[in-house]
Amino acid sequence: MNDGVALGELLALPFMQRALIGGLLTGALGGLLGSFAVLRQLSFFSDALGHSALLGITLGILLGLNPTLVLIPFAVLFALVVSRLVERSALPTDALLNIVYSSSLAIAVVALSFVRSYKGGIHQLLFGDILGISWLDLGLIVVLLITAVGYLGLTRRDQILLTLDEPLALSRGVAVPLHRLLFIVLLAVVVAISIKAVGVLLISAFVVIPACASRLVSVRFNGYVALAAGLGAICAVLGLLLSGSLNLPSGPCVVLMQLLGFLLALALAPRQRLA
Amino acid sequence: MAEMVLEVSDLTVRREGVSVVESVSFALAAESDTALVGPNGAGKSTLVQAILGILPHQSGQVRVLGRPLGPKGQLPASVRAQLAYLPQSFSVRNRCPLSVADFVGLGWDPPGLQLPWRGSERRRQAVRQALVKTGCSDLADRLISELSGGQTKRVLLAFCVVRPRRLLVLDEAQAGLDSQAAEQFYGLLFDLRRSEGWTILQVSHDLEMVRRTCDGVLCLNRSLRCSGPPDHALSPAQLERVYGRGYVPYHHHHR
Structure with a gap:
């Protein structure tokens, strides 16, 4: 792609159309799940998932399979194993997650450097590439969005109680272990699907920043979730347009837009909510 | 004979292989107000969480409104709907x-x-x-x-x-409240208990408040050390059995 492409020309390109639709949907998904993940203090968990995704992609490449299709089961399995490890370990969660994600990132980068066809592609994997979104990815994202909205919408009241206080939710008969498991699986799949556009290093921002911005200005739970999803979607679209126009990596452009949204929310938030 | 809202028989709860609550048995009659007291680490919160099915129990039986609680905390939804719980640390994650x-x-x-x-x-x-x-x-x-x-x-x-509920379980409801707020809270709880017909089981460290407001006391230190009306269960001799020799009760100064 040439530098400084006009917006009209850009929008006419099929890959850009796919990227924008994909960005809109994954941004909304990231914001939707992020609104729960942030309140449940799972932000660092999503970061670890993102970093470890590179290992999943590497596995796919080494096995000669479609990396996206390998990445989804890998991310789910990885998320379940790590959450079990966190529950059982006496080590502080942040330290344990740090060991897990830096190790998996290191193994993946070393393994990838032996794969000739990917020597030049690591940058795209780390920081995202709008060219990478295929029709298959778009189909998966649509299915995932419908699943996430349906699941979180129908169990909304149980999810809020679980987010507020697990013992209180258990005392009311909420199936806490099942919901915790399903949420972790959903988060892992969302991270796996969003990796192509955002990149391994910045994927957690997709989950965390829109939710935090929304939390600063929201006074109702429904509004908080909707605003997080909306912000995620808008920032993804604006970031991808910036990326396409100036030929910059897509992940950092999306995160810059999210940062702007967060700073705006910070300026608008009532003072007591900043404490 | 009064209806029993909660019956606990020979209940044992282990956490990470260690018995935290051992062979505890008691029953709560309808509309009674019972305090569960004991030193820190005595297993009070573990016991109430096992009764509510929040924690699994290893042996013994819990019956709520006549229906048995499953070992993993299963209760029919119609019974579960009649339970309410005030957790100790709610304000931390809200x-x-x-x-x-x-x-x-x-x-x-x-x-x-x-x-x-x-x-x-x-x-x-x-x-x-x-x-x-x-x-x-x-x-x-x-x-x-x-x-x-x-x-x-x-x-x-x-x-x-x-x-409408039948059984209300409170875990250190007075935690984090100053004496005036605690007094107001207990006043409200007392009024609601009478108007709603609640049976109450409350974990408490405030023995003065327990003495003034509760009908019965369960003294726990891993196993049940004594029980009965406050005058009996909170006598110096009984308190020494629960808290150990040399125990000096702390008095809150309620107005």
Whole structure:
């Protein structure tokens, strides 16, 4: 792609159309799940998932399979194993997650450097590439969005109680272990699907920043979730347009837009909510 | 003979292989108010969480309103709906953008799948009445994360009273409250217990308050060391059996 492409020309390109639709949907998904993940203090968990995704992609490449299709089961399995490890370990969660994600990132980068066809592609994997979104990815994202909205919408009241206080939710008969498991699986799949556009290093921002911005200005739970999803979607679209126009990596452009949204929310938030 | 709302027989709870609660048996008659006292680490919170099915139990039996609690905390939904619980550390994780009215409404809803936009007039009315009963009407639109400790406890009571309940379990409800707020809270709890017909089991460290407000006391230090009316169970000799030799009770100065 040439530098400084006009917006009209850009929008006419099929890959850009796919990227924008994909960005809109994954941004909304990231914001939707992020609104729960942030309140449940799972932000660092999503970061670890993102970093470890590179290992999943590497596995796919080494096995000669479609990396996206390998990445989804890998991310789910990885998320379940790590959450079990966190529950059982006496080590502080942040330290344990740090060991897990830096190790998996290191193994993946070393393994990838032996794969000739990917020597030049690591940058795209780390920081995202709008060219990478295929029709298959778009189909998966649509299915995932419908699943996430349906699941979180129908169990909304149980999810809020679980987010507020697990013992209180258990005392009311909420199936806490099942919901915790399903949420972790959903988060892992969302991270796996969003990796192509955002990149391994910045994927957690997709989950965390829109939710935090929304939390600063929201006074109702429904509004908080909707605003997080909306912000995620808008920032993804604006970031991808910036990326396409100036030929910059897509992940950092999306995160810059999210940062702007967060700073705006910070300026608008009532003072007591900043404490 | 009075109806038994809660029956606990030979209950043992282990955590990470260690017995935290051993062979505990007691029963609570309908509309009684019983305190569970004991030193820190005695297993009080573990016992109430096992009774509610929050923690699994290894042996023994718990019957709530005549129905047995499964080893993993299973209870029929109709029985579960008649239980209410005030956790000890609720204020720690409540940084959720949720209004008081919305939170109280969660106490009305049965768990499970529900259409998100479905909010019946009966539910709204129940929430309004619960807020009136607990003196929280002026807090309806406030965020729960912005409430004081005393307001949070009253809102938790509204969460309990929004639906008819039989058994209310409180885990150190007075924690984090100054003496005036604790006095107000217990006054409200006393009134609600009478008007709603609640049976209460409350974990408490405030023995003076227990002496003044409860009908019965269970003294726990891993196993049940003594039980009975406050005059008997809180006598110096009995307290020494529970808390150890040289125990000096701390007196809160309630007005």
